[in-house]
Amino acid sequence: MPEKPAERTDRSAVRSLLRLWPYVRPVRLRLFTAAFVAILASCLSLVIPLILKWMVDGPVADRDPGGVWLGALYLLLLGIAEAVLFGFRRWLVARPLAGVEASMRADLYRHLQRLPVAFHDRWPSGQLLSRGTTDLMLLRMFLAFPLTFLVVNAATILVGFVILFAQDWSLGLVLLAPAVPLIVLCSVFETKYSLVARKAQDQVGDLTTVVEESVLGIRIVKGFGRHRSQALAFRALSQRLRATELGKARLLAGIWALITAIPELAIGAALVLGTIQVADGSLSAGTLVAFLSTALALRWPVESIGFLLAMSQESATATDRFFEVMDVAEEHGVAAARADAPDAPAGMVFEGVEFRYPDAEPGSPPVLARIDLQVRPGETMALVGGTGSGKTTLTALVPRLHEVTGGRITLDGEDIATMERSRLRELVSVAFEEPTLFSATVGENVRMGAEDADEEQVRRALAVAQADFVHRLPQGLDTEVGEQGLSLSGGQRQRLALARAVVGQPRFLVLDDPLSALDVHTETLVEAALRQVLEETTAVVVAHRPSTVMLADRVALLSEGRITAVGTHQELLRSNAEYAWLMSGAEPGPGPVTPDPVTTGPPAQQVPVEEGTR
Numbered sequence: 001m002p003e004k005p006a007e008r009t010d011r012s013a014v015r016s017l018l019r020l021w022p023y024v025r026p027v028r029l030r031l032f033t034a035a036f037v038a039i040l041a042s043c044l045s046l047v048i049p050l051i052l053k054w055m056v057d058g059p060v061a062d063r064d065p066g067g068v069w070l071g072a073l074y075l076l077l078l079g080i081a082e083a084v085l086f087g088f089r090r091w092l093v094a095r096p097l098a099g100v101e102a103s104m105r106a107d108l109y110r111h112l113q114r115l116p117v118a119f120h121d122r123w124p125s126g127q128l129l130s131r132g133t134t135d136l137m138l139l140r141m142f143l144a145f146p147l148t149f150l151v152v153n154a155a156t157i158l159v160g161f162v163i164l165f166a167q168d169w170s171l172g173l174v175l176l177a178p179a180v181p182l183i184v185l186c187s188v189f190e191t192k193y194s195l196v197a198r199k200a201q202d203q204v205g206d207l208t209t210v211v212e213e214s215v216l217g218i219r220i221v222k223g224f225g226r227h228r229s230q231a232l233a234f235r236a237l238s239q240r241l242r243a244t245e246l247g248k249a250r251l252l253a254g255i256w257a258l259i260t261a262i263p264e265l266a267i268g269a270a271l272v273l274g275t276i277q278v279a280d281g282s283l284s285a286g287t288l289v290a291f292l293s294t295a296l297a298l299r300w301p302v303e304s305i306g307f308l309l310a311m312s313q314e315s316a317t318a319t320d321r322f323f324e325v326m327d328v329a330e331e332h333g334v335a336a337a338r339a340d341a342p343d344a345p346a347g348m349v350f351e352g353v354e355f356r357y358p359d360a361e362p363g364s365p366p367v368l369a370r371i372d373l374q375v376r377p378g379e380t381m382a383l384v385g386g387t388g389s390g391k392t393t394l395t396a397l398v399p400r401l402h403e404v405t406g407g408r409i410t411l412d413g414e415d416i417a418t419m420e421r422s423r424l425r426e427l428v429s430v431a432f433e434e435p436t437l438f439s440a441t442v443g444e445n446v447r448m449g450a451e452d453a454d455e456e457q458v459r460r461a462l463a464v465a466q467a468d469f470v471h472r473l474p475q476g477l478d479t480e481v482g483e484q485g486l487s488l489s490g491g492q493r494q495r496l497a498l499a500r501a502v503v504g505q506p507r508f509l510v511l512d513d514p515l516s517a518l519d520v521h522t523e524t525l526v527e528a529a530l531r532q533v534l535e536e537t538t539a540v541v542v543a544h545r546p547s548t549v550m551l552a553d554r555v556a557l558l559s560e561g562r563i564t565a566v567g568t569h570q571e572l573l574r575s576n577a578e579y580a581w582l583m584s585g586a587e588p589g590p591g592p593v594t595p596d597p598v599t600t601g602p603p604a605q606q607v608p609v610e611e612g613t614r
């Protein structure tokens with residue numbers, strides 16, 4: 001079940017919504033004009049009762065048909081003017097608000113690209129998707145409708161009450177009486193609704209995550225016949241969302257009923273009092289008609305406050321959810337070079353590197369500790385270790401997908417923490433065991449490794465990766481590979497990922513078991529071609545099999561997050577029981593195997609490894 005990744009914010013709806021100002025600022029003129037036009041249109045409707053009063057006390061009392069027709073014409077013109085103004089308001093806001101939504105979405109996407117990998121490890125993708133879609137749509141609707149109409153309705157109610165008091169202040173007071181209980185009720189409603197709105201929006205995110213996982217994992221779901229359990233899990237989540245939505249509807253129905261009923265009671269009381277005054281002769285019939293028509297004209301502005309507040313509350317929640325992501329700090333920038341930092345030799349050097357995942361239990365041991373290793377210029381170092389020993393983690397530190405939590409990594413003497421990310425990514429290329437491709441053409445996927453690579457470079461990279469199958473695809477390099485490249489086989493994807501890694505002829509190469517999905521024949525061919533590439537680069541290759549290790553000049557053995565031995569394959573085979581076991585599948589012996597100096601040459605380096613790595 002996806003977890004709630006964010007801490008709840010505890011700010012008021014208004015303070016949350018005010019955070020939208022930087023996005024609204026560029027279109028403020030249009031929004032203010034639209035609000036002004038809407039206020040004008042809404043106030044026009046308040047002129048209608050005044051015309052009615054004039055008609056009842058004038059032409060109707062005097063039995064003047066010409067005057068009644070004139071009054072009807074005024075009413076028609078007012079109606080048309082009101083409709084035109086409301087249409088104009090909509091035209092004014094539609095385009096700029098679509099722009100606000102688009103720019104918020106672009107900012108969110110840009111920010112997501114710059115957030116550290118650790119953030120993406122923590123946050124369920126559905127939560128991010130729902131923030132970038134549903135929440136932003138809610139915000140556009142809020143800016144277009146509730147925001148304007150809360151202002152318009154408040155202005156209309158104010159003007160309406162001025163007119164009511166001008167006609168008869170005692171009846172005006174009767175209508176004003178419900179204001180206090182209504183304000184109290186609205187504030188209680190707002191508090192309760194904010195909680196349930198947040199819950200519903202988070203549950204939409206959870207549901208999105210489940211849908212996304214089942215779609216991406218459809219092969220596993222089908223392969224293991226898990227339709228029923230997946231459907232049950234989905235149904236349970238959607239029932240929870242349904243219950244929350246029903247809770248929202250109940251709250252909304254309650255406040256709507258009260259907001260409608262209480263003013264109706266006041267209008268009823270005013271009607272009785274007004275009729276008595278007309279009977280007494282202290283009030284004209286026309287004034288009573290005008291008074292009641294004005295009161296009725298104010299019904300919609302008052303009644304709509306319930307759902308306008310509900311929509312505003314949902315928008316405040318959407319704003320909080322949007323900024324929860326936007327407030328997360330982007331990847332570390334460039335650290336200042338330390339003046340006292342000792343010079344590092346050329347090549348790729350790990351010096352006292354330590355790493356702990358940000359979400360690790362406090363007090364738990366680091367995933368990597370005291371890593372000291374030098375990969376000399378032009379050398380290929382294989383990284384071998386048992387499952388979970390930290391190989392992938394170590395390779396992820398070189399392109400700074402994670403930041404070291406201790407020590408440093410240098411490339412040709414330069415600390416990677418002090419390098420601009422763009423330069424680092426030019427120097428270092430990576431290929432992971434899980435080859436991720438994008439829904440683009442084969443050529444575009446390969447060129448992700450070097451945007452400006454020419455035809456010849458792409459052709460060479462494909463040749464190195466033994467990805468000649470590309471030329472047999474229907475449109476060759478222009479063939480679309482489908483979402484995540486799933487229209488290709490695992491081995492084909494892996495070869496394209498390898499081509500992407502080598503296309504830019506990087507100075508440093510990091511390969512995380514890049515040949516695992518290939519059959520032995522293709523693997524041999526890829527290895528032969530890769531050997532040429534590796535001759536020109538400084539590389540670290542995570543290897544699980546002897547055939548991959550053979551690509552390397554030396555091997556570093558990683559055991560429980562530490563480098564326990566460094567040497568050539570042959571040396572380690574003879575001297576290190578764990579290594580021999582990993583490579584052959586044999587039972588590990590009680591300790592390192594004693595090397596035979598005659599047949600093996602110098603013994604493999606054992607812990608500590610510092611001296612031999614410098």
Ligand SMILES: Nc1ncnc2c1ncn2[C@@H]1O[C@H](COP(=O)(O)OP(=O)(O)OP(=O)(O)O)[C@@H](O)[C@H]1O
Pocket residue numbers: 121357359360367385386387388389390391392393394
């Ligand atoms: N994102 C993460 N957050 C927290 N811990 C993690 C994360 N990724 C990996 N780990 C932990 O770090 C340790 C090392 O994992 P890593 O993937 O580096 O091992 P590995 O040597 O590459 O394993 P394998 O050969 O199975 O791929 C494991 O104990 C793993 O549970």
